[in-house]
Amino acid sequence: MSRLMIEGKHRISGAVKIHGAKNSALPVLAATLLARGTSEIHNCPLLSDVAASIRILRYLGCTVSRSNGCVTVDSTSLNRSDIPDTLMREMRSSIVFLGAIAARTGEAHMSFPGGCELGTRPIDLHLSALRQLGMEIVEEGGRLECRVAGRLKGTTIALAFPSVGATENILLASVTAQGTTSILNAAREPEITDLCNYLNRCGARISGAGDSAITVEGVDALFGCSHSVIPDRIETVTYMAAAAITGGRLTLKSVYPEHIATILPVFEEAGCAVTTGAGELSITAPPRLQRIRSIRTMPYPGFPTDAQAPTMAMVSVADGTSVFIENIFESRYKHAGELMRLGARIKIEGRVAVVEGVPRLSGAEVECTDLRGGAALVIAGLAADGITEVTHIHHIDRGYENLEQNLCDIGAVVKRLE
Numbered sequence: 001m002s003r004l005m006i007e008g009k010h011r012i013s014g015a016v017k018i019h020g021a022k023n024s025a026l027p028v029l030a031a032t033l034l035a036r037g038t039s040e041i042h043n044c045p046l047l048s049d050v051a052a053s054i055r056i057l058r059y060l061g062c063t064v065s066r067s068n069g070c071v072t073v074d075s076t077s078l079n080r081s082d083i084p085d086t087l088m089r090e091m092r093s094s095i096v097f098l099g100a101i102a103a104r105t106g107e108a109h110m111s112f113p114g115g116c117e118l119g120t121r122p123i124d125l126h127l128s129a130l131r132q133l134g135m136e137i138v139e140e141g142g143r144l145e146c147r148v149a150g151r152l153k154g155t156t157i158a159l160a161f162p163s164v165g166a167t168e169n170i171l172l173a174s175v176t177a178q179g180t181t182s183i184l185n186a187a188r189e190p191e192i193t194d195l196c197n198y199l200n201r202c203g204a205r206i207s208g209a210g211d212s213a214i215t216v217e218g219v220d221a222l223f224g225c226s227h228s229v230i231p232d233r234i235e236t237v238t239y240m241a242a243a244a245i246t247g248g249r250l251t252l253k254s255v256y257p258e259h260i261a262t263i264l265p266v267f268e269e270a271g272c273a274v275t276t277g278a279g280e281l282s283i284t285a286p287p288r289l290q291r292i293r294s295i296r297t298m299p300y301p302g303f304p305t306d307a308q309a310p311t312m313a314m315v316s317v318a319d320g321t322s323v324f325i326e327n328i329f330e331s332r333y334k335h336a337g338e339l340m341r342l343g344a345r346i347k348i349e350g351r352v353a354v355v356e357g358v359p360r361l362s363g364a365e366v367e368c369t370d371l372r373g374g375a376a377l378v379i380a381g382l383a384a385d386g387i388t389e390v391t392h393i394h395h396i397d398r399g400y401e402n403l404e405q406n407l408c409d410i411g412a413v414v415k416r417l418e
Helices: 022-031 048-059 092-105 124-132 164-174 190-201 233-245 264-269 305-315 334-341 371-383 403-409
Strands: 003-007 013-017 038-042 063-067 070-074 107-111 135-140 143-148 156-158 180-184 205-207 213-217 226-228 249-253 273-277 280-284 294-296 321-325 345-349 352-356 365-367 387-391 413-417
Touching: 003 371, 013 403, 022 038, 022 048, 022 092, 022 164, 022 190, 048 063, 048 070, 048 092, 092 107, 092 124, 092 143, 092 164, 124 135, 124 164, 164 180, 164 190, 164 213, 190 205, 190 226, 233 249, 233 280, 233 305, 233 371, 264 273, 305 321, 305 334, 305 352, 305 371, 334 345, 334 365, 334 371, 371 387, 371 403, 403 413
Parallel strands: 013 249, 038 226, 156 180, 294 321, 365 387
Antiparallel strands: 003 387, 003 413, 038 070, 063 070, 107 143, 135 143, 180 213, 205 213, 249 280, 273 280, 321 352, 345 352
């Protein structure tokens, strides 16, 4: 099993180019099932989750190739409507294939998804919405058996929570439905807008992307196109935290600063100087960070839950006490126990985490608990005395392309050992 060995106390300095967003690439790849013909998805990151999506597409009968960051999908030969349990278990976002498969083939057969264990992350919002569109869904023995009589029918769907995954599944199911679908309380994340942009390029008629109300006018068919995935805003925040915790100075290229507008004040409160320009961002950290009064994770445009763990690692060595309130997932503090093995002082009470900054961290062996928690451990290791060994890094590989090499290129000392 692979692991990372991190020699701490090396200052980050230089520039990093941000890869395409994982949380955008995955639903776009699922959407290629709806686009008859060939789609070229550029700026597609080299991640294990993307590889899992490609395996699903190939299993379904699509022809898929990859070259220089571009994934080419030809869905003409699609000939299946099921996904085996082994593929569904590889990632939580595999459920996004449900709406696309059912809309294209009239049926879908799959098990419940796997992936990071972040507590209750129900798909009942997905299933309820798809049923409103006319899909018949039978849940039995951990499997979903779905059928569509004719075409799905457009309707008004009001989400109880602005779920990203549910919004994506509704979009994929409704773009070729009969009539108009209105999504109320829709997720507003940039990744939703990116998916809508791809679908519209394929011939869909979607308006309101980025707002809480999205309107979809169903069309008879979609056709392949060329699309470039947006930069990964969570990867951007992760590298910012790495620079901040080491007192470094870093320029991030190929970024959309507007996508992290509500995160930048957090870094400024910690004492970092942040400047933005066209497609890039620069951060300069002080010798020691200051505490952050309070961070509440919220749906976009609020502070993202995916940025909580890297930011917690960053303030573990800040001067003062920082408070986190996790409002999205109930079990998203699993990394806190591993940070404490490095010497962090963290107290958890339900959804609240109180982080008392310490003067120094010390290297130790720690275990990745999930994707963003793993990134947090790497960040903490960059600032710790001695050697930090991070195990179970397959979680990290789900969402960060060449993390150790990118860190080495900007001054860190990180080795991957098999």
